Amino acid sequence: xxxxxxxxxxxxxxxxxxxxxxxxSLQFYLEPPTESISLVEFESFAIDRLKLLKVxxxxxxxxxxxxxxxxxxxxxxxxxxxxxxxxxxxxxxEARRKDHISHFILRLAxxxxxxxxxxxxxxxxxxxxxxxxxxxGSLMQKFLGHVNLSFEAIGEDLKNELANELSASTPxxxxxxxxxxxxxxxxxxxxxxxxxxxxxxxxxxFAYVPFKExxxxxxxxxxxxxxxxxxxxxxxxxxxxxxxxxxxxxxxxSHSYIGPDxxxxxxxxxxxxxxxxxxxxxxxxxxxxxxHRALRDSHHLRHGGRMQYGLFLKGIGLTLEQxxxxxxxxxIRGKVDADKFxxxxxxxxxxxxxxxxxxxxxxxxxxxxxIMSNPPSQGDYHGCPFRHSDPELLKQKLQSYKIPPSGVxxxxxxxxxxxxxxxxxxxxxxxxxxxxIGFSLNHPNQYFTESQKLLSGGRELKxxxxxxxxxxxKNNSQESINSSSTPTSSNATADAELEGLEAYFTED
Ligand code: SF4
Numbered sequence: 001x002x003x004x005x006x007x008x009x010x011x012x013x014x015x016x017x018x019x020x021x022x023x024x025s026l027q028f029y030l031e032p033p034t035e036s037i038s039l040v041e042f043e044s045f046a047i048d049r050l051k052l053l054k055v056x057x058x059x060x061x062x063x064x065x066x067x068x069x070x071x072x073x074x075x076x077x078x079x080x081x082x083x084x085x086x087x088x089x090x091x092x093x094e095a096r097r098k099d100h101i102s103h104f105i106l107r108l109a110x111x112x113x114x115x116x117x118x119x120x121x122x123x124x125x126x127x128x129x130x131x132x133x134x135x136x137g138s139l140m141q142k143f144l145g146h147v148n149l150s151f152e153a154i155g156e157d158l159k160n161e162l163a164n165e166l167s168a169s170t171p172x173x174x175x176x177x178x179x180x181x182x183x184x185x186x187x188x189x190x191x192x193x194x195x196x197x198x199x200x201x202x203x204x205x206f207a208y209v210p211f212k213e214x215x216x217x218x219x220x221x222x223x224x225x226x227x228x229x230x231x232x233x234x235x236x237x238x239x240x241x242x243x244x245x246x247x248x249x250x251x252x253x254s255h256s257y258i259g260p261d262x263x264x265x266x267x268x269x270x271x272x273x274x275x276x277x278x279x280x281x282x283x284x285x286x287x288x289x290x291x292h293r294a295l296r297d298s299h300h301l302r303h304g305g306r307m308q309y310g311l312f313l314k315g316i317g318l319t320l321e322q323x324x325x326x327x328x329x330x331x332i333r334g335k336v337d338a339d340k341f342x343x344x345x346x347x348x349x350x351x352x353x354x355x356x357x358x359x360x361x362x363x364x365x366x367x368x369x370x371i372m373s374n375p376p377s378q379g380d381y382h383g384c385p386f387r388h389s390d391p392e393l394l395k396q397k398l399q400s401y402k403i404p405p406s407g408v409x410x411x412x413x414x415x416x417x418x419x420x421x422x423x424x425x426x427x428x429x430x431x432x433x434x435x436x437i438g439f440s441l442n443h444p445n446q447y448f449t450e451s452q453k454l455l456s457g458g459r460e461l462k463x464x465x466x467x468x469x470x471x472x473x474k475n476n477s478q479e480s481i482n483s484s485s486t487p488t489s490s491n492a493t494a495d496a497e498l499e500g501l502e503a504y505f506t507e508d
Contacts, residue, residue: 019093021100022096022097022100024142024143025084025092025096025099025131026128026132027096027100029100029226033097033104045105047253048081048082048083048102049081049083049102051077052083052127053106054123054442055440056074056123056130057422058440059074060126061422066130071134074130105253106120107120107233108240108250110253111233111237112234112250115371117230121223125222125223125226133215144218151209153182153183153184153185154183159178162201165201166201166210168201169199169200169208170201170208184211186206186208186217187205188202188205190207190221191216191217193220194217195207199213200213262446268317268318271318273325276326277296279316283448284444285447286397287384288308288309290381290397291305291308295309295381300330300331300335300336301382302379302382304374304376305380305382306327306348307382308365308383309382310323310349311363311364312445312448314352314353315448316445316448320350323349364444366443367384367421367424367441370383371387371421376388386411386414387420391416398427403430403431407426411423411427411430421441424441428441428451437450
């Protein structure tokens with residue numbers, strides 16, 4: 001019999017595979033993987049899991065967990081990314097292996113700070129909840145046995161004896177429902193949440209938990225195990241950090257987003273400096289709008305701001321010559337004279353464009369990088385306003401941009417839940433007057449490109465905005481009036497120029 005090389009590869013792997021490691025597609029991830037894998041596989045597994053967890057985060061905010069739409073969308077994604085989507089199939093060894101290995105890689109990448117740990121834990125919990133609830137009754141039992149959570153189901157005699165108490169102490173359980181459902185005797189320590197919420201009957205140090213609530217217990221157990229494991233992994237970080245191959249990869253993953261890097265600008269040279277004020281109001285995300293405003297107001301930005309904003313501008317198409325002119329014009333309005341600018345600041349701008357030093361062509365920062373690294377201090381304007389601004393200041397800023405009160409509340413709720421990129425998506429929807437952003441936001445330059453596409457594609461929308469004196473347009477004038485240093489172009493001129501520009505962004 002002849003085998004293709006792909007089949008041979010697969011057979012070889014299967015010969016040494018570890019099927020016995022994965023008796024279920026659902027895992028508690030108690031044992032780290034021990035096999036050798038290539039760096040290519042390492043990276044592709046990790047990126048796929050990151051994509052999956054991002055989807056979990058998005059769905060968790062957009063839909064009620066456990067609803068049909070939520071489940072269908074998540075299943076589609078699991079299938080697409082080739083992760084186990086239903087704990088039934090016997091032949092999903094590859095998917096189980098990928099699930100196992102990718103979880104541990106991201107555990108390494110996301111144990112590095114409190115923020116990262118919290119985010120990872122939340123998404124993994126949601127993923128686990130979905131998968132566990134998709135199990136059939138018998139598979140659930142099998143899984144519980146496998147992870148040593150075999151709770152004892154109480155017999156019919158005891159259930160009849162306790163029927164009144166069970167019905168009275170378990171919300172939604174009539175006497176007839178008590179008779180139908182299986183109840184488990186669970187140690188109190190495992191059922192603290194249900195006990196606190198007064199949702200179970202307690203007797204002699206045991207909680208009597210109906211089958212439909214068993215997921216709360218299992219999830220609690222999983223949460224405890226995973227948070228401990230993350231803390232332990234964080235402690236072993238120094239040894240990982242000494243690995244020259246792994247560390248850049250792990251750092252990249254925790255700051256990473258999955259999409260284009262915006263370092264190749266097909267729109268280079270298509271933007272004029274006069275358009276930037278109008279663009280900053282219409283199409284910049286809040287982080288860049290804040291930096292632009294601060295630059296116009298104080299004619300200066302500190303290093304973190306210059307890097308974040310300078311690379312963003314490069315990503316939207318500013319050439320090196322334009323960047324030098326843009327920054328110089330603004331800086332010499334402040335305390336820096338032309339000579340000092342040429343000697344000091346011009347170097348770092350050329351550096352960003354790969355013309356100095358190591359000649360690296362620097363990439364604009366992704367949201368994760370902005371959110372997770374280099375938090376702003378007093379006097380800095382870089383960072384992500386959804387992550388780094390005081391909520392009260394953020395509220396004032398959003399109000400001043402004429403975001404309606406209900407929108408401000410929604411954004412602040414998302415910020416409170418630490419869904420910063422989703423808060424930014426909401427800001428996009430509100431400032432572009434659309435119900436659904438239609439993409440998953442990961443990068444400030446992506447925000448810009450999508451905004452331009454939308455504005456150029458939506459002629460009617462644009463007209464509507466102009467007629468109704470849209471919030472952004474109003475705000476645009478407001479900002480221009482407030483700024484004595486805004487370059488001379490009028491809004492009308494800038495708008496006319498933007499019409500031409502927007503066409504470029506519809507092309508991709
Ligand atoms: Fe900028 Fe991203 Fe924060 Fe939006 S979520 S403000 S694009 S860093």
